[in-house]
Amino acid sequence: MNMMSKITSNDPVEEQEDYQDENRFKEFFKSMKKNKLAAVSGIIIILVILMAIFAPFIAPYDPYKVDLNNQFLNPSMKYWIGTDMYGRDVLSRIIYGARISLMIGLVPTLISMIIGTVLGIISGYYGGKIDFIIMSIVNMVLAFPSLLLAMVVMYTLGASLINIFIALSIVGWGGTARVVRAQTLSIKNKEFIESARAIGVKNSIIMLKHIFPNCIPQLLVLFTLNIPGSILSEASLSFLGVGAQPPASSWGLMVANGREFLFNAPWVAISPGIAILIFVLAFNFFGDGLRDSIDPYLKQ
Amino acid sequence: MENRDELLRIKNLKTYFYTDKGIVPAVDGISLSVDKGQIIGIVGESGCGKSITSLSILKLVSEPGKIVEGEIIFQGENLVDKSINEMHKIRGNSISMIFQEPMTSLNPVYTIGKQVAEAILIHKKDITKAEAKKKVIEMFTLVGIPEPEKRFNAYPHQLSGGLRQRVMIAMALICRSKLLIADEPTTALDVTIEAQILDLMKKLRDDTGTSIIMITHNLGVVAELCDYAYVMYAGKIMEHAEIFELFKNPMHPYTIGLLKSIPQRNENIERKRLYSIKGMVPNLLALPKGCRFRPRCDDAMEICSEKEPEIIDAGNGHEVRCWKYL
Amino acid sequence: MLKYIIKRIIVSIPLLFGISLLTFILLNVVPGDPVALMMKEHISPDVIAHVRAQMKLDDPAYIRFLRFIFNACKGDFGISYKLNRPVSSLLIDAFPNTLILAVSAAIVSWIIGIPAGILSAVKRNSFLDNSVMGFSLLGVSMPVFWAGLIFQYIFALKLGILPVSGFDGPEYVVLPAIVLGWSSAGTIARLTRSCLLEVMRNDYIRTARAKGLREVKVVIGHALKNSMLPVVTVMALQVAGLLSGSVITESVFGIPGIGRIAVNAIQTRDMPLLQGAVMFEITLVIIGNLVADILYAYLDPRIKYNK
Numbered sequence: 001m002n003m004m005s006k007i008t009s010n011d012p013v014e015e016q017e018d019y020q021d022e023n024r025f026k027e028f029f030k031s032m033k034k035n036k037l038a039a040v041s042g043i044i045i046i047l048v049i050l051m052a053i054f055a056p057f058i059a060p061y062d063p064y065k066v067d068l069n070n071q072f073l074n075p076s077m078k079y080w081i082g083t084d085m086y087g088r089d090v091l092s093r094i095i096y097g098a099r100i101s102l103m104i105g106l107v108p109t110l111i112s113m114i115i116g117t118v119l120g121i122i123s124g125y126y127g128g129k130i131d132f133i134i135m136s137i138v139n140m141v142l143a144f145p146s147l148l149l150a151m152v153v154m155y156t157l158g159a160s161l162i163n164i165f166i167a168l169s170i171v172g173w174g175g176t177a178r179v180v181r182a183q184t185l186s187i188k189n190k191e192f193i194e195s196a197r198a199i200g201v202k203n204s205i206i207m208l209k210h211i212f213p214n215c216i217p218q219l220l221v222l223f224t225l226n227i228p229g230s231i232l233s234e235a236s237l238s239f240l241g242v243g244a245q246p247p248a249s250s251w252g253l254m255v256a257n258g259r260e261f262l263f264n265a266p267w268v269a270i271s272p273g274i275a276i277l278i279f280v281l282a283f284n285f286f287g288d289g290l291r292d293s294i295d296p297y298l299k300q
Numbered sequence: 301m302e303n304r305d306e307l308l309r310i311k312n313l314k315t316y317f318y319t320d321k322g323i324v325p326a327v328d329g330i331s332l333s334v335d336k337g338q339i340i341g342i343v344g345e346s347g348c349g350k351s352i353t354s355l356s357i358l359k360l361v362s363e364p365g366k367i368v369e370g371e372i373i374f375q376g377e378n379l380v381d382k383s384i385n386e387m388h389k390i391r392g393n394s395i396s397m398i399f400q401e402p403m404t405s406l407n408p409v410y411t412i413g414k415q416v417a418e419a420i421l422i423h424k425k426d427i428t429k430a431e432a433k434k435k436v437i438e439m440f441t442l443v444g445i446p447e448p449e450k451r452f453n454a455y456p457h458q459l460s461g462g463l464r465q466r467v468m469i470a471m472a473l474i475c476r477s478k479l480l481i482a483d484e485p486t487t488a489l490d491v492t493i494e495a496q497i498l499d500l501m502k503k504l505r506d507d508t509g510t511s512i513i514m515i516t517h518n519l520g521v522v523a524e525l526c527d528y529a530y531v532m533y534a535g536k537i538m539e540h541a542e543i544f545e546l547f548k549n550p551m552h553p554y555t556i557g558l559l560k561s562i563p564q565r566n567e568n569i570e571r572k573r574l575y576s577i578k579g580m581v582p583n584l585l586a587l588p589k590g591c592r593f594r595p596r597c598d599d600a601m602e603i604c605s606e607k608e609p610e611i612i613d614a615g616n617g618h619e620v621r622c623w624k625y626l
Numbered sequence: 627m628l629k630y631i632i633k634r635i636i637v638s639i640p641l642l643f644g645i646s647l648l649t650f651i652l653l654n655v656v657p658g659d660p661v662a663l664m665m666k667e668h669i670s671p672d673v674i675a676h677v678r679a680q681m682k683l684d685d686p687a688y689i690r691f692l693r694f695i696f697n698a699c700k701g702d703f704g705i706s707y708k709l710n711r712p713v714s715s716l717l718i719d720a721f722p723n724t725l726i727l728a729v730s731a732a733i734v735s736w737i738i739g740i741p742a743g744i745l746s747a748v749k750r751n752s753f754l755d756n757s758v759m760g761f762s763l764l765g766v767s768m769p770v771f772w773a774g775l776i777f778q779y780i781f782a783l784k785l786g787i788l789p790v791s792g793f794d795g796p797e798y799v800v801l802p803a804i805v806l807g808w809s810s811a812g813t814i815a816r817l818t819r820s821c822l823l824e825v826m827r828n829d830y831i832r833t834a835r836a837k838g839l840r841e842v843k844v845v846i847g848h849a850l851k852n853s854m855l856p857v858v859t860v861m862a863l864q865v866a867g868l869l870s871g872s873v874i875t876e877s878v879f880g881i882p883g884i885g886r887i888a889v890n891a892i893q894t895r896d897m898p899l900l901q902g903a904v905m906f907e908i909t910l911v912i913i914g915n916l917v918a919d920i921l922y923a924y925l926d927p928r929i930k931y932n933k
Contacts, residue, residue: 140644145870145911148888148904155892155900156652232769236874239771240889255772262775263783270779273772280767288763360835391838399836404829409851419837471837 038289041282048279052098059092063249072265084254084268085261093249094275100161100250101279104234105227108168113223115169116176117215121207123177124184134177141174150233154242161244164237168230176222183215217294224287228280235276251276307511308334308357308479313370315349315356322585326352326365328535334479339505339512341522341543343558344532347581350515353532354481357513358397359387375478393423396472400484402464406456412464413452416440416471423475439470443500462493466500473504480504483515498525519558523547528617531555534582534592537611541618551620553597591623599624627923634919638912645908646698650691653901694901703902708894713902717884721906723793724883727806727875728868730799734807735814736861742811743818743857748845750823759819762812774805774878791880802879806872810864817860821853828852859922866914870907 051058061079067087075082081090123134141149153167187193188211196206235252237243244250246257251272258269315327327349334340342350355361357372357379372379374395379387391397399405407415416439417432427435433452440448443466456464465485472480482501486494502525504510514525522529523543530540531552539552550556557577579596582588588595590605597604601623609623685693697703703713739762746758781801782790788801825831826849834848835841873885880886884903891900 136640136644139641140648143641143908143912143915144645144648145867145907147873148870148907151873151888151892152649152652152900152904155895156655228767232767235769236771239769240874240877240892242889242892252769252771255769255775259775262779266779269775270772273769273775276769276772277764277767280769281763284763284767358836360832385840388838388840391836393838397836399829399832401829405833407830407834407848407852410848418839422838468833471833 035289035292037285038292041285041289044278044282045286048098048282049102051095052102055096055099059089059095061089061092063088063093063096064247072261072268074265075267081271082265082267084258084265090254090268090271093254094251094272097249097251097254097272097275098279100244100248101231101234101276104164104168105231105279105283108165108172109223109226109230111165111169112172113176113219113226116173117180117212117219119173120177120180121184121211121215124181125188125203125207125211131181135181138174138177141171142178144171146171147233147236150237151240151242154237159242159245161248161250164234164243167237168233171233172226172230175226176219179218179222180215183218184211187211187214221287221291221294224283224290228283228287231276231280231283305336306333307336307338307375308513309371309373310353310357311371311373313353313356313372314368315352315361315365316368318364318366324584325535325587326584327356330370330532330535330537332530332537332540334511334513336478337505337509337511338528339502339514339526341514341516341526341529342532343516343519343522343529345517345581347584348532349535350532351483354397354483354513354515357481358391358395359384360391360397389423392419392472392477393475394477395479395481396475396477397481397483398465398468398472398485400487402461402468402485402488405468406464408456411453411455412459412467413454416467416474419471420474435474436470439474440467442504443467443470443473444496445470460493461489462496465489465493465497469497469500469504473508473510476508477510479511479513481513481515484517486521487516487518494521495524501525519562531558534584534587536592537621538593539618539620539622541616545616545618549618551614551618551625552593552622553599553624554593557596591621630923631920634916638916642909642912643695645912646695646905647691649901649904649908650694653897653904654687654690698905703905704898706891706896706899708896709899713898716887716899717902717906720882720884720887723881724869724872724876724885726799727802727872727881727883728865730803731806731810731868731872731875732861732865734803735810735864738807739811739814740818740857743815744822744845744850746815746819747822747826748841755819758815762815765809765812768809770805770809770874771878773808774802774875777801777805778878791878793879793881798879798881802875802881805878806868806875810868814857814860814864818853818857821856822849825849825853855922855925858925859918862918862921863915866911866918869910869914 065088067083070079070083070087071085073079073083073087079089079091081094084090084093119134119138123131123138149171150164150167153170154163157163157166193206193210196210234243234250235255238250238252239256241256244253246253254272255269255276258265258272262269310330310332313327313330314325317324317326330349330353332340332342342353344350352361352365356367357374359367359379359382361367367380370380374390379390382390406412413433413436416436417429420427420435421429421432424432437448437452440451445451445463445466451459451463456467459467468485469480480501486497489497498521501512501514505512512525514521516522526543528540528542529546531538531546531554533554539546539550539555541549546555547559550559554577557575560575561577563574577596582592582595588605590603590607591597591600591609594600594604603623609621609626611619611621612625613619614625701714703717705711706713706716709716742758742762746755749755778790778801781788789798792798822845826845831844831849834844839847870885872881872883873888875881876883876885877889884906888900888903888907890896891903
């Protein structure tokens with residue numbers, strides 16, 4: 001009942017359609033489209049990316065320009081989200097802040113996933129002492145509450161945006177390493193690896209050409225789902241004062257700076273938070289949808 | 301011929317599944333009847349809709365399945381019209397059901413005594429727990445569970461498959477159901493245990509007059525237990541008759557094929573290979589035009605690819621859905 | 627069972643050791659003279675050298691590390707650079723506040739999360755289910771500090787029914803506990819829902835329905851008990867996580883807990899204080915995980931009855 005048989009066939013024993021590669025992609029797109037939330041999120045993500053790239057053209061005002069005559073203006077037609085304590089247009093700062101958030105979302109996540117993937121594959125493939133050492137380090141890193149670890153690293157390096165990249169890369173690779181290692185272990189014992197080794201293919205080639213491609217679907221999902229974590233971490237760190245420093249328009253920093261004026265000018269602190277929320281939600285929904293679409297593929 | 305001593309009559313039942321890939325007509329116009337004290341069998345391959353038919357009776361079909369048409373008349377009332385609340389009163393009470401997997405059909409964290417007692421406590425609000433326990437032990441004795449008092453406090457994993465199925469039967473019959481639906485109850489059991497369970501079911505029918513609908517793919521079980529049998533294929537009844545009549549005089553090519561597939565231990569047979577019906581169960585989303593059995597039928601005629609045959613009365617309470625007998 | 631517990635404890639020790647090493651390396655490899663930073667300006671180099679010798683900062687790193695471990699086991703984390711009090715006493719003063727916050731937040735998350743998860747599972751794919759799941763996703767996606775500010779704005783500043791910050795009485799716990807518990811509630815709801823759905827697929831659930839049990843009874847009587855094992859474990863892990871994850875909430879609401887001490891220590895470059903706070907939090911987390919493991923072993927009869 002699960003096979004698609006040709007409708008007008010007189011002989012049902014005739015070939016059933018295999019799920020070829022192209023069918024898999026079609027299924028994937030179909031299910032993504034059906035998940036409206038994921039589709040909308042995907043569009044939002046693209047919009048945010050465009051907003052970040054074209055910030056100078058979209059932002060109505062200079063986000064850094066101080067104008068003390070215009071402090072704390074209410075949201076109006078002129079300043080859609082009002083101005084902050086230095087008279088800067090909040091909307092422009094948020095638009096420029098998208099750049100920071102996007103960079104933070106993508107770069108450290110990418111770096112930590114690369115580190116995690118490499119170490120995970122090596123650990124899983126070679127096993128033995130190497131596996132033990134790497135996994136012990138992973139366990140240590142994972143046992144460390146991540147925000148705390150990031151804070152400690154920032155203490156060591158000093159508070160700045162660049163250092164956040166480093167800190168988040170260090171904190172994040174553990175989870176990826178575990179997942180990749182598990183995947184490696186499950187593939188390692190399959191026959192085609194044995195035969196590759198029997199022909200004399202080098203280990204590094206095996207890892208690269210055979211094991212790694214099988215990890216890609218899971219890595220894709222992991223990537224999309226880890227991005228929100230990085231964004232939230234940076235926002236938190238900047239909020240606490242150990243992250244980006246003024247006058248950078250990091251969304252987290254904006255919330256921190258707007259905090260003391262919460263009663264009089266709530267929009268200063270609240271609107272960057274909304275931006276964070278929308279961004280993170282979009283990635284979470286998209287990642288969820290991605291995972292749901294890829295899952296049947298993974299099961300094959 | 302109605303109103304003999306009819307307990308259940310299903311008229312043209314259709315249960316369809318509304319899936320992403322299309323509408324699956326799992327049960328596509330089934331009609332059958334069960335008399336008081338009668339054991340009928342519903343035979344067919346996996347996926348032919350026999351389980352769904354039985355689940356439909358108790359309205360236990362889960363999403364995305366729905367009863368879209370038909371009547372299920374039980375003791376004069378149409379079950380299809382009943383609300384869920386009304387069905388709660390019927391389930392486990394006047395109609396009970398047991399399933400195929402005794403291993404997993406019992407909740408592992410409660411004792412079997414508690415689970416069987418629950419079956420009667422739900423429906424008889426005025427008996428005490430102690431009285432319920434007594435009844436449970438009575439039932440255990442009736443279904444042949446040794447040391448019933450001790451077993452009351454046993455957990456499912458401490459019992460064998462055969463014992464567990466007896467527990468299931470006890471649970472089903474503790475409210476003295478008029479109708480027991482048994483969905484492949486012995487398929488997961490050893491042959492010897494199977495024989496014991498079938499004996500038990502016959503005995504229960506003899507002693508208490510409970511009607512039984514026996515769902516199985518095993519013609520041997522049908523022959524052993526049933527008075528009357530319905531042969532199902534791809535959601536429709538292909539043939540039905542009294543048991544001896546069916547085995548002596550099978551008419552539908554499918555039934556004939558099923559009978560031929562039973563391995564024979566007769567030295568006179570020159571056949572060296574086991575017979576199996578050619579082809580495969582059709583995809584219900586893409587049924588062939590005309591008779592749905594036609595692709596696998598040795599006797600297919602031209603009309604078979606054009607029109608689906610209707611039920612034809614062959615006399616003797618024997619009916620068949622096949623153009624051969626027009 | 628006892629063997630299992632002992633094994634788990636033994637495994638935790640190297641973990642703790644490794645993390646201490648990691649922390650020590652990170653915090654003590656800082657360039658820049660901590661003494662000079664700590665003291666006021668215009669101190670002569672001789673005084674600096676003298677203080678350094680007194681604090682034994684010139685010993686090789688591994689000796690300092692061993693000394694650190696040795697003292698830590700005694701509960702001595704040195705003296706705060708800035709506050710001139712023993713770190714351990716500062717931590718001990720702060721710990722109850724963090725504990726109260728963490729436990730309150732955990733309770734909030736269970737009260738909201740578990741019923742929500744159950745409702746979601748029972749009314750699967752309905753509007754209710756989707757709303758609950760949407761809310762839980764919201765809770766996880768919302769920056770905690772921002773949620774804190776929103777709550778402060780609405781309930782403290784605008785409505786004035788709850789205090790903005792501080793920790794002088796039970797009413798001070800309400801907002802922080804809700805803010806902190808809100809995101810954990812989302813996780814618990816999702817987990818409860820998926821565990822319940824998993825259990826509901828079992829055959830014995832079908833049997834229960836066939837007996838004539840109403841759906842509510844089926845879920846609560848038969849399904850729930852079977853699905854709570856992973857949920858309870860996560861609940862225990864959550865408390866452990868909340869103990870260390872309260873950093874932001876403490877900052878937003880001005881609660882004098884361990885998290886806030888850590889943040890202040892970073893801002894004032896008070897290394898011993900930061901080190902003590904971090905070590906304390908980590909130990910709490912490891913103990914919390916241990917307790918969760920033991921709880922799991924106790925509840926799962928397969929492990930409990932396994933010699």
